[in-house]
Amino acid sequence: MIKKFLDLGYQPLANKYLKSYKKLSIKKKELYRLTVGFDTKTKLVSLFNKIPDKIMFDGNYPYKSSMSKTMTDSFRKLSVKIKNRFNPKLFLEIGSNDGALIKNFNKNQVICVEPCSNLAKITKRKGYFTYNDYWDLNLSNKIKSKFNSVDVIYSANTLTHINDLNQVFKSISNLLTQDGILIIEDPSFLECIKKLSYDQFYNEHIYIFSALSVKKLINEFGLELFDIEKLDTHGGSLRYYIKRTNNNKIKIENTVSKQILTELKFGLDNFSTYLKFGNSVKKSKNDLLKLLKTIKKKNQKIIGYGATAKASTVLNYCNIENDMIDYFVDTTPDKKNRYMPGKNIKIKKYEKKLLNNVDYVYLGAWNFSKEIFKKEKKFIKKGGKFITHVPSPRII
Ligand code: DWN
Numbered sequence: 001m002i003k004k005f006l007d008l009g010y011q012p013l014a015n016k017y018l019k020s021y022k023k024l025s026i027k028k029k030e031l032y033r034l035t036v037g038f039d040t041k042t043k044l045v046s047l048f049n050k051i052p053d054k055i056m057f058d059g060n061y062p063y064k065s066s067m068s069k070t071m072t073d074s075f076r077k078l079s080v081k082i083k084n085r086f087n088p089k090l091f092l093e094i095g096s097n098d099g100a101l102i103k104n105f106n107k108n109q110v111i112c113v114e115p116c117s118n119l120a121k122i123t124k125r126k127g128y129f130t131y132n133d134y135w136d137l138n139l140s141n142k143i144k145s146k147f148n149s150v151d152v153i154y155s156a157n158t159l160t161h162i163n164d165l166n167q168v169f170k171s172i173s174n175l176l177t178q179d180g181i182l183i184i185e186d187p188s189f190l191e192c193i194k195k196l197s198y199d200q201f202y203n204e205h206i207y208i209f210s211a212l213s214v215k216k217l218i219n220e221f222g223l224e225l226f227d228i229e230k231l232d233t234h235g236g237s238l239r240y241y242i243k244r245t246n247n248n249k250i251k252i253e254n255t256v257s258k259q260i261l262t263e264l265k266f267g268l269d270n271f272s273t274y275l276k277f278g279n280s281v282k283k284s285k286n287d288l289l290k291l292l293k294t295i296k297k298k299n300q301k302i303i304g305y306g307a308t309a310k311a312s313t314v315l316n317y318c319n320i321e322n323d324m325i326d327y328f329v330d331t332t333p334d335k336k337n338r339y340m341p342g343k344n345i346k347i348k349k350y351e352k353k354l355l356n357n358v359d360y361v362y363l364g365a366w367n368f369s370k371e372i373f374k375k376e377k378k379f380i381k382k383g384g385k386f387i388t389h390v391p392s393p394r395i396i
């Protein structure tokens with residue numbers, strides 16, 4: 001049974017940055033109710049309202065993984081790990097985006113899967129074999145008929161975006177060699193609760209995984225966890241290492257039971273923990289609005305940094321407009337001169353001078369705060385301050 005614990009109101013599609021501002025309507029299906037539930041049986045956290053993938057992931061998907069050094073560094077380190085630990089002959093990435101990870105592998109070793117044609121074009125152009133398609137059984141069979149099998153499959157921040165998880169894992173199992181390895185990496189729900197980062201919920205994030213839910217989910221497909229790595233990326237992620245249950249050659253590390261125990265101790269198998277989170281989110285909204293209003297009363301200037309999907313959730317849930325945040329800055333070419341989803345707040349192409357005469361910077365990309373603080377030393381030296389809502393609304 002799926003029980004509701006969070007209601008983030010009506011929200012626009014997170015990665016649709018319009019060229020000019022327009023008020024969106026519920027009737028025209030430009031706004032969707034964003035409610036989140038917990039399945040008491042499977043322990044999986046999911047959205048109630050699921051939007052067809054073809055609407056969200058089309059030929060104009062703006063997000064590019066390579067826009068942050070934190071992510072390109074993390075992917076480079078992972079590529080070394082994968083080569084040393086598993087030495088794959090064939091490596092398949094689901095949701096390869098602009099190739100931030102696969103660029104560290106040889107061209108003849110990699111298969112990319114990416115449904116957004118603007119992104120698939122990039123890895124194709126770089127010479128990587130790319131299927132411009134959605135991950136499903138049809139595609140898995142198509143790849144099987146050409147390559148027979150794959151020894152390492154990897155997917156970061158993508159499987160949680162696909163509605164039919166049964167088909168996802170069936171299609172993976174269909175293609176993986178007997179000794180094959182699956183590695184998936186996604187924001188950890190435990191970290192999400194601890195940081196009160198309710199902005200991890202937007203229409204693309206249909207699911208937020210925990211070790212508890214992943215363990216149950218993959219069991220049905222003859223797969224099991226054998227290692228879990230904790231990462232700082234995206235506000236705290238888990239990297240799950242998965243093998244076939246009947247593959248006894250690989251030892252199961254104690255990182256798996258350790259993570260499961262930590263989650264159980266925190267109460268992630270208990271609905272009351274989720275309800276508590278839902279209530280704290282309401283307080284977070286009020287506190288953020290209070291903070292922004294106090295600053296604006298003093299006629300001080302606030303801008304946003306990182307026009308993220310996460311910020312879209314915060315702006316629309318808290319109803320923040322351009323009377324509070326003047327504009328956002330972002331390095332992504334396809335977000336330039338567009339508007340934050342559902343809001344009359346413009347996104348300007350990042351330039352250092354856009355931080356001149358700014359008193360406060362709201363961190364839309366709080367997950368990259370370390371990288372941003374390093375870049376904005378001058379702003380900080382001049383007395384500029386940052387605002388974040390994680391783990392609670394505050395000035396840094
Ligand atoms: O799961 C998803 C994650 C991986 O990426 C997708 N569904 C959508 C997207 O979510 P997001 O937009 O919340 O992701 P990020 O990675 O937090 O976005 C960071 C944004 O900030 C990018 O637009 C790039 C920008 N940025 C910047 O302008 N200057 C980032 C850094 C580090 C910077 O210095």
Ligand code: SAH
Pocket residue numbers: 053057061063065071094095096097113114115116119133134135155156157158161162
């Ligand atoms: N893996 C990258 C990109 C994450 S953004 C990273 O971690 O930085 C989410 C990605 O999932 C997008 O590139 C999107 O196109 C892809 N995606 C969404 N639905 C998908 C599907 N059904 N099959 C494969 N990829 C999908």
